[in-house]
Amino acid sequence: MTQQQLPGKRTHLTGTVHVPGDKSISHRALMLGSMAQGTSHVEHILEAEDVQTTMRVYRQLGVTIETQGATTVIQSPGFARFSAPSQTLDFGNSGTTLRLSLGVLAKQPFELDMSGDASLQQRPMGRVLNPLKQMGLRTVTPATGLPIQLAPNRTLNGIQYTLPVASAQVKSALILAGLQASQTTRITEPIATRDHTERMLSAFGVTLARDGKTLTVPAEQKLTPATVTVPSDFSSAAFWLTAGVLVPESRIKLPAVGMNPTRTGLIQLLTRMGAQIPVQMQSTTGEPIGDVLAQTQQLHCIKVTEVDIPAVIDEMPLLVLAATQAKGVTEITGAEELRVKETDRIDAVTTELNRLGAQITALPDGFRIVGPTALHVTEPTTVHSHGDHRIGMMLAIASLLTEGTITLEGAEAVAISYPTFFNDLAQL
Structure with a gap:
């Protein structure tokens, strides 16, 4: 397995990311x-x-x-x-x-x-x-x-x-x-x-x-x-969208992202949590496409149920991370499908974010997350991708909020969907 030193706590993420195809x-x-x-x-x-x-x-x-x-x-x-x-x-x-x-x-x-x-x-x-x-x-x-x-x-x-x-x-x-x-x-x-x-x-x-x-x-x-023509992948853009919302004093532009309404549940849920995420739609046939702007926001807790899950299933690790920074207790239910993804994402997300100081309880079909929590580690800590590309990238975004030294084990999994992820992270 490949190890990757994660950047640690940051502010001022700024720039434009041209996300790979969906x-x-x-x-x-x-x-x-x-x-x-x-x-x-x-x-x-x-x-x-x-x-x-x-x-x-x-x-x-x-x-x-x-x-x-x-x-x-x-x-x-x-x-x-x-x-x-x-x-x-x-x-x-x-x-x-x-x-x-x-x-x-x-x-x-x-x-x-x-x-x-x-x-x-x-x-x-x-x-x-x-x-x-x-x-x-x-x-x-x-x-x-x-x-x-x-x-x-x-x-x-x-x-x-x-x-x-x-x-x-x-x-x-x-x-x-x-x-x-x-x-x-x-x-x-x-x-x-x-x-x-x-x-x-x-x-x-x-x-x-x-x-x-x-x-x-x-x-x-x-x-x-x-x-x-394949639009830029919303699921990949979602990592920068989440980073832009959570990392202080950030402003990230994401051009030509696929905005299919069956895929953009993360924007809808972050909006319910209090965020404002401007999207400039483009004129297209077939898949809808838009330019997304992610800026630092204050979030509050919400309840997420099975009706919300299909449009956010791939971005659920990021929603849980966002909930660790939201005021109040966020509950997510109806997401049992997460247990049969590339790994059991309910257990993996709970285990790895709790290593960083989060307060998350795994439910049979979701999560209970107490926020806001100042993420931190008291000594150098290794987190694990579990061979799951989305877990690996979510943990890299989590490191931007975490005080301390963090290493990602199994970083090679990221290449499954986003080979240039770490280069784009370094650019920001």
Whole structure:
């Protein structure tokens, strides 16, 4: 594991950060471009390990993916003409690549072996495999997680399915399988989740319909090639947004950030906590984009419930950090999905921030945070990323509020989604 000395307590974070491309949208652009027969182009794709994993998997299926400057060119025979890979498909640490690809690959006429790293092998896949099996996906042996061996399959059936837990990844997998089914598929969500897949499919010529919480996927649709521009990743921008709000006398500009309302729950919750975060929206088609300004704010406690969770699930470690600096007791419930992320984020966030003097109690489905707390360590202290990129970056932001010497163990995990993070931190 790589160690990184963290900067320690700071004031006056100022500057402009051009955040890398959105990870979720980069994954989807590569997958949909691979499903479409012909040549597609992706601009401003994220250059990070998880996205490289998606490229590698689809290259093994016979898709040509090349980088030409800032443009990624995808030349594909289409999902109906993928080639049988000669080796096991290795999904590394990328749960998004795996879950969505189960939908993409549910109707392939050849056997597929799927694996991943130790962390991904511990993550449950039953909630995506079970509805896909109802549609006709077959596995060689029973499986609820990696490794998975898909049996050859030439038929998928449409289903009507209500998601038991709000999950954009499960919804997306069912949409991508539904496009290949012989009947219409209808998916009902308990709570609206991020809609990147639906927005992007429109660019690739696919027709979907939504009625309230139910999404209808007409059967047997083909994708046509498209050109997609990836906005800057809100989840990556969220680290600087949080730093700008919490670190005294700070002013950080974040240009051209993806502002999809299913992703920007952190701004909404920080606003409820008393912050004012100006956003200058740009005129775009597809994904909404805006310039964000983060400045030092005083915060107060709030209650966060399951209704709030889908739009802030990836930024929850940062919301907890913000709550340590807010006046009063903040309670977060309905976030049990955090326990099956890259690590158990409820335990990891609680353990690591409490090392720095926070007063956080882990709940079965969330947190109870007492604030404001002056973070500090009395002797040199090592905190741990737990192999989780978002935990590692959150702790780097926490160090900016902490008196004392802090070292991050497992700093290499940050490269999964934001390879230039520490360079951008040094710039600020």
